[in-house]
Amino acid sequence: MGMPENSALLQENSDTLILVPVFSEASVIAEVVTELGQYFPNICCIDDGSPDSSGVIASQAGAQVIWHPMNLGQGAALQTGIEAGIENTEINYFVTFDGDGQHSPTDALEMVRTLREHEFDVVFGSRFLDERTELTLAKRVVLRMAITYTNWLTGLKLTDAHNGLRAFNRNVAQAIQLQHDGMAHATEIVNQISKGGFRYCERPVHIVYTYYSKAKGQSLWNSVNILFDLILR
Amino acid sequence: MRIAQLFLMVIILGLLWFALHHRSSTEARAFRRIAFLGLTLLIVLAVLFPDVLTEIANTFGIGRGADLVIYLVSIGLLFFSVSAYLKFGDMDRRITLLTRHIALLESKGDMGQIDPDDLPEV
Numbered sequence: 071m072g073m074p075e076n077s078a079l080l081q082e083n084s085d086t087l088i089l090v091p092v093f094s095e096a097s098v099i100a101e102v103v104t105e106l107g108q109y110f111p112n113i114c115c116i117d118d119g120s121p122d123s124s125g126v127i128a129s130q131a132g133a134q135v136i137w138h139p140m141n142l143g144q145g146a147a148l149q150t151g152i153e154a155g156i157e158n159t160e161i162n163y164f165v166t167f168d169g170d171g172q173h174s175p176t177d178a179l180e181m182v183r184t185l186r187e188h189e190f191d192v193v194f195g196s197r198f199l200d201e202r203t204e205l206t207l208a209k210r211v212v213l214r215m216a217i218t219y220t221n222w223l224t225g226l227k228l229t230d231a232h233n234g235l236r237a238f239n240r241n242v243a244q245a246i247q248l249q250h251d252g253m254a255h256a257t258e259i260v261n262q263i264s265k266g267g268f269r270y271c272e273r274p275v276h277i278v279y280t281y282y283s284k285a286k287g288q289s290l291w292n293s294v295n296i297l298f299d300l301i302l303r
Numbered sequence: 304m305r306i307a308q309l310f311l312m313v314i315i316l317g318l319l320w321f322a323l324h325h326r327s328s329t330e331a332r333a334f335r336r337i338a339f340l341g342l343t344l345l346i347v348l349a350v351l352f353p354d355v356l357t358e359i360a361n362t363f364g365i366g367r368g369a370d371l372v373i374y375l376v377s378i379g380l381l382f383f384s385v386s387a388y389l390k391f392g393d394m395d396r397r398i399t400l401l402t403r404h405i406a407l408l409e410s411k412g413d414m415g416q417i418d419p420d421d422l423p424e425v
Contacts, residue, residue: 116406136410142399150403154410251399 079179080111085162086182087155088113090133091147092169096122098282099169103131106167106175114154115169116147124169144234145255149248156243164243168234170282177275181237184273191242191268194228194260195235199274212293219297220257224264228272232256235275242268253292254299308364311374318382335386342379346372 113133117125119141181193197203217231245266356368
């Protein structure tokens, strides 16, 4: 921090809000916020009713924190963050970023640049566009099935359905109305972007599966629950 | 498959559709109450007159009266499960909206600033 190039970056990104849904990330959230803070001045953590002190730590690390009085799920946390961001008229770009440290701030930086320099409304992060991300076979198979289903449902052509790293502009933020509180929101976001007719693209991102993020991440069984939630409503 | 069996299938699917699409309407609530009373009456009758029930079951192509009761109770259970699932979904939705509204109000300081002394120890 404190390098001149970074202060220029911070200036450039003053119209960008990073949304970090946080649930029980006390051991990693400070590092996530600090790393993001080198590139982005506006970081909003939505503490989704964590039983630990994740929100306090995020706040001390320099993030704005919104507190859910109880745990609702990642979809609800993102919707809260989006609505808070819309009220701030200086914010033109939104980035959703996982709180467990599996995403890279430089990927987020590249995605916001893509939004600025090209005619896109949304940039989706994809772990399948290059070889950086290492996945187990089971996870690879389930994610492939998820993306096949999402593409079939929405008519978009994406390579990675359930990636928490996305960047979008204000128009998209205003169009998104997440109804699924849990993890089914990933498909829901894609669906609403499809219905809104927004211009989208994908960028390769690197997902770092640490021991921590693996332990905390989505169980493969949860894909059954997600599918059920999406169908029966 | 007998025509009567087909008839029963249509009723099951019709009820499921009804449970999915009219879950909060007045008709749906009235329907649930009628179904509840009807099922209670049927069970009482089944205990009192097992033979009559078997005759009714036979006209539907079902062997015994007790089997007919099992099928109807199964339908009732399925119907109840789906209704309850959807009702809980609606309730979750309302809790979500309320919780998110409180969170946003709090973040704007409309409900008073968060007192740092009230926050849990790090």
